[in-house]
Amino acid sequence: MQNxxxxxxxxxxxxxxxxxxxxxxxxxxxxxxxKNLSGLEKFTLSVGSSFVLVGFVMMALDRVGVRIDRLxxxxxxxxxxxxxFGVRFLFKKHKGVAPARSDAFVFSKKQLVLIIGLLFVSMxxxxxxxxxNIVPSSTDLGHHMYWVKQIAQTGELPDYAKxxxxxxxxxxxxxxxxxxxxxxxxxxxxxxAISIISGLGVISYFPVLILLLMNSVGVLAIxxxxxxxxxxxxxxxxxxxxxxxxxxxxxxxAPPQAKFVGGGVVGNMLSNLLIPLNFYFYFRALKEKSxxxxxxxxxxxxxxxYTHHLSALLFAIILIFSAASxxxxxxxxxxxxxxxxxxxxxxxxxxxxxxxAAFFFFAVxxxxxxxxxxxxxxxxGPSKIDHVGLTLDKFISAVGEPRxxxxxxxxxxxxxxxxxxxxxxxxxALRKKSFSALFAGTGKSEVGYxxxxxxxxxxxxxxxxxxxxxxxxxxxxxxxxNYGSYPLxxxxxxxxxxxxxxxxxxxxxxxxxQLAAGGFILFFSYATIAGFRDNSQFVTSSDNYAKxxxxxxxxxxxxxxxxxxxxxxSDHVYVAADSWSKLYFMRDYNFxxxxxxxxxxxxxxxxxxxxxxxxxxxxxxEGSDRCFDELGMDYVMVSKKNDSSQFSDLDDFWQIYSxxxxxxxxxxx
Amino acid sequence: xxxxxxLITAFFVIxxxxxxxxxxxxxxxxxxxxxxxxxxxxxxxxxxxEGLSFYVENFSDAEEFFWEIKFEENTVRKxxxxxxxxxxxxxxxxxxxxxxxQISIEVSGGGDSKKIYKNF
Numbered sequence: 001m002q003n004x005x006x007x008x009x010x011x012x013x014x015x016x017x018x019x020x021x022x023x024x025x026x027x028x029x030x031x032x033x034x035k036n037l038s039g040l041e042k043f044t045l046s047v048g049s050s051f052v053l054v055g056f057v058m059m060a061l062d063r064v065g066v067r068i069d070r071l072x073x074x075x076x077x078x079x080x081x082x083x084x085f086g087v088r089f090l091f092k093k094h095k096g097v098a099p100a101r102s103d104a105f106v107f108s109k110k111q112l113v114l115i116i117g118l119l120f121v122s123m124x125x126x127x128x129x130x131x132x133n134i135v136p137s138s139t140d141l142g143h144h145m146y147w148v149k150q151i152a153q154t155g156e157l158p159d160y161a162k163x164x165x166x167x168x169x170x171x172x173x174x175x176x177x178x179x180x181x182x183x184x185x186x187x188x189x190x191x192x193a194i195s196i197i198s199g200l201g202v203i204s205y206f207p208v209l210i211l212l213l214m215n216s217v218g219v220l221a222i223x224x225x226x227x228x229x230x231x232x233x234x235x236x237x238x239x240x241x242x243x244x245x246x247x248x249x250x251x252x253x254a255p256p257q258a259k260f261v262g263g264g265v266v267g268n269m270l271s272n273l274l275i276p277l278n279f280y281f282y283f284r285a286l287k288e289k290s291x292x293x294x295x296x297x298x299x300x301x302x303x304x305x306y307t308h309h310l311s312a313l314l315f316a317i318i319l320i321f322s323a324a325s326x327x328x329x330x331x332x333x334x335x336x337x338x339x340x341x342x343x344x345x346x347x348x349x350x351x352x353x354x355x356x357a358a359f360f361f362f363a364v365x366x367x368x369x370x371x372x373x374x375x376x377x378x379x380x381g382p383s384k385i386d387h388v389g390l391t392l393d394k395f396i397s398a399v400g401e402p403r404x405x406x407x408x409x410x411x412x413x414x415x416x417x418x419x420x421x422x423x424x425x426x427x428x429a430l431r432k433k434s435f436s437a438l439f440a441g442t443g444k445s446e447v448g449y450x451x452x453x454x455x456x457x458x459x460x461x462x463x464x465x466x467x468x469x470x471x472x473x474x475x476x477x478x479x480x481x482n483y484g485s486y487p488l489x490x491x492x493x494x495x496x497x498x499x500x501x502x503x504x505x506x507x508x509x510x511x512x513x514q515l516a517a518g519g520f521i522l523f524f525s526y527a528t529i530a531g532f533r534d535n536s537q538f539v540t541s542s543d544n545y546a547k548x549x550x551x552x553x554x555x556x557x558x559x560x561x562x563x564x565x566x567x568x569x570s571d572h573v574y575v576a577a578d579s580w581s582k583l584y585f586m587r588d589y590n591f592x593x594x595x596x597x598x599x600x601x602x603x604x605x606x607x608x609x610x611x612x613x614x615x616x617x618x619x620x621x622e623g624s625d626r627c628f629d630e631l632g633m634d635y636v637m638v639s640k641k642n643d644s645s646q647f648s649d650l651d652d653f654w655q656i657y658s659x660x661x662x663x664x665x666x667x668x669x
Numbered sequence: 670x671x672x673x674x675x676l677i678t679a680f681f682v683i684x685x686x687x688x689x690x691x692x693x694x695x696x697x698x699x700x701x702x703x704x705x706x707x708x709x710x711x712x713x714x715x716x717x718x719e720g721l722s723f724y725v726e727n728f729s730d731a732e733e734f735f736w737e738i739k740f741e742e743n744t745v746r747k748x749x750x751x752x753x754x755x756x757x758x759x760x761x762x763x764x765x766x767x768x769x770x771q772i773s774i775e776v777s778g779g780g781d782s783k784k785i786y787k788n789f
Contacts, residue, residue, distance in 0.1 A: 004697050008690065039674030043681075107673035115673075116680045123684040127691060134696040205696035209689050216685060545699040546706055553702060553710060553726075561716050635716075651770075651788045658783040659710035666716050668788065 007198075011206055014198035015213065018190060022057075022077050023050030025084035030292065038105030041224050047217045048277045051190055051270070052303040053080065058189045059157065059306075059365040067155035070196050104231035105224075114241055115223075122219065122248035125535060126212065126258040133262030134205050135545035139572070141264020142579030144187055145202040149583055151192035152202070157185055160368050162589035165609045165631060172611055172630040174567070179372040180589065185365065186307030187266045203552070203583055211261045211269050218269070219247055221276035226490055228284060229450035235497050242493030247486065250531030251400050256482045268482065271311030274304045276486065278315060279453055286326075286449050289340060291347030298350065302357050309369045310475055313378065314464065314483055317471065321456035326449055383474050384603060389466050390477045398465075398481035400534050402527035403488045410491030411458055413498055414451045457487035496524075547576035550661045552584070554637055557657055558592075558664060559584040566634040568592035571616055574639035575662065581637070592637065616643055620650060628667050636665045703728040703755040711776050711783040714759060719789065721764045723774055725750060726757035731779025736760060739773045 023046035031037040057076045058068055066072050150158050161177035191207055200206045226243045230236030253259055256268050281297030305312040327334040382388040396404045464471055465481040503517055558568055570578050570592040578594060585591055595616045600606035611627035616638055618624055638644060640663045647653045647665050657664035698704050707729045714722040725734050732753060738746040752758035773786035
């Protein structure tokens with residue numbers, strides 16, 4: 001217990017130093033106190049900025065050849081924070097023109113209770129789900145933590161490469177290191193920094209907790225984004241609170257929330273914090289015509305490109321379409337808008353930061369997917385069955401039915417001012433006044449950047465999920481669809497608030513007020529029940545950890561008893577938490593080699609060799625014998641229940657280890 | 670002017686800290702090989718050589734483990750060993766006089782049995 005307490009204190013201290021302190025001083029330096037940033041924004045941006053800055057610091061340390069260890073990390077972060085503290089005083093002396101603080105962040109007591117209540121229930125649901133998934137076992141997280149441990153062990157940033165089984169000149173061999181295209185340094189640096197500073201090993205609770213932290217701050221990022229989007233709308237705060245409902249309690253577990261946290265979908269999780277913050281800065285920069293804010297936006301975009309290429313690609317497409325939509329929605333004055341943008345882009349802060357970004361990109365660290373030319377692997381159209389696009393049903397299921405239904409209403413409501421006159425002219429049966437009020441909220445709303453962003457965000461995710469060929473993309477469709485949950489939550493919130501307001505004002509078409517209220521309550525109940533049902537699909541009380549610890553025990557045994565020249569084969573199909581085995585060896589990302597899911601041998605793309613399949617599924621065959629001999633495979637770790645029978649009658653396999661779940665065989669020479 | 674921002678942030682941090690503490694406690698408990706578990710493992714001390722000494726590592730309620738050495742299905746030696754929960758016990762076996770096709774070691778304890786073997 002004392003040990004746990006000490007570990008906890010170490011983790012908290014490291015997490016605060018890595019994920020709060022540098023960002024706090026950075027934000028304090030560039031945003032004059034209490035002028036144009038609320039406390040909630042400052043907190044959220046401190047975490048987001050820290051994530052960005054720690055990455056830059058670690059890449060810089062690695063570039064100049066300084067070992068990334070506890071001392072160098074602490075000193076750099078403290079020095080950086082002190083430097084920003086100095087800049088803060090400099091800015092104080094030269095007070096710039098800062099807009100007054102927005103009232104959008106002043107909450108009534110009722111609103112506070114509601115916000116805190118929603119945050120509490122969200123955290124409760126997530127914690128309840130994660131208690132069964134907190135023992136490290138998910139495949140993705142195991143893969144990522146290998147690189148985190150490597151950074152912590154070597155003090156250097158890794159070259160993403162792995163050995164593989166290949167056939168050369170009619171003989172199976174283990175290849176030299178081959179580049180890996182789908183891993184990016186930003187996914188691993190923060191975890192490595194916290195592991196190094198706290199001393200906590202990666203096979204522990206800490207990676208999931210850091211993901212939970214990033215996920216929760218990501219929800220706050222959506223909240224502050226919506227508050228900024230609708231700060232001129234008298235119901236802006238209601239929309240932001242309703243967004244919290246749709247992204248919080250109603251869908252607290254469904255992907256990309258707690259399910260992705262427990263599943264270790266690191267890139268998506270981190271991007272779900274960075275994407276809202278990107279939009280936050282771009283939106284404010286354009287709305288407030290602030291070059292400084294645009295520079296921050298570019299900085300966060302840069303961080304996104306160093307963290308997750310799929311998210312960065314989607315974000316870039318959405319941004320381009322948002323810009324095009326904004327021009328289209330303001331067609332008559334598009335030349336003025338373009339002129340405003342040009343003034344922002346060719347401003348001093350933006351040009352200085354772009355120069356820094358270019359220097360960093362070329363001279364400090366180039367993302368591995370650029371050096372590996374991995375971009376080519378995600379363009380050109382779908383190459384796999386799960387890349388060809390989802391059906392509408394599957395998309396709805398991925399984002400949640402009520403969120404989709406209400407989100408669609410919200411989408412139409414945002415579009416309405418644009419097409420309002422057209423609709424009004426053909427809907428003579430409707431009372432024009434109430435119709436406009438329903439669409440435009442309080443009447444102050446105009447088609448602004450927030451609408452362009454929200455419409456593009458939704459449309460692009462929808463189109464790429466269902467029709468990836470339009471954009472010639474080759475990326476997993478179901479993974480893309482999960483990006484739809486954020487814009488649809490905001491749109492659903494808009495619909496909910498607008499409908500409630502219209503009901504309250506009695507201007508909901510010509511319907512009887514009681515009937516309309518009854519209908520709404522019915523629909524709200526459906527949304528709530530469907531949301532919670534969605535959550536419950538993912539809640540499974542599980543004792544998987546009992547299997548996981550046995551995999552860890554068997555892996556420890558093998559790591560202890562094998563020489564560096566020995567080869568080991570494991571199984572991904574039936575062995576729990578098999579991807580974590582490699583962390584006990586730390587010999588290669590692909591060590592132990594493993595039998596992959598059967599479908600990967602059948603699709604003709606993922607797996608070009610069949611040794612890993614045959615050596616476990618049919619070890620008695622001549623082909624397998626050849627694989628064992630040519631690859632020098634010394635040990636096989638398999639499920640006792642599913643894969644031991646085919647080995648039991650073979651004379652050249654010694655059964656050397658057995659627990660409740662696993663058996664290890666040694667192939668005698 | 671009070672905005673409530675501090676309250677939201679403070680409660681957010683408190684909820685997060687409570688969640689962290691609870692989940693850390695659960696993980697520490699669940700990832701412990703022994704805590705609340707009921708399993709044991711059997712393995713050779715040296716997996717590659719012809720040595721037959723073996724370990725029983727116990728994370729179950731059983732304490733006494735009975736072992737048998739079989740030479741081509743015939744029991745040639747047997748005995749028992751006591752291994753407490755969370756401990757591991759080495760059973761040293763001399764391989765002299767055990768030259769044969771398959772030498773297997775079967776261990777039973779706590780209502781379960783396990784086997785390891787080497788083929789020469």
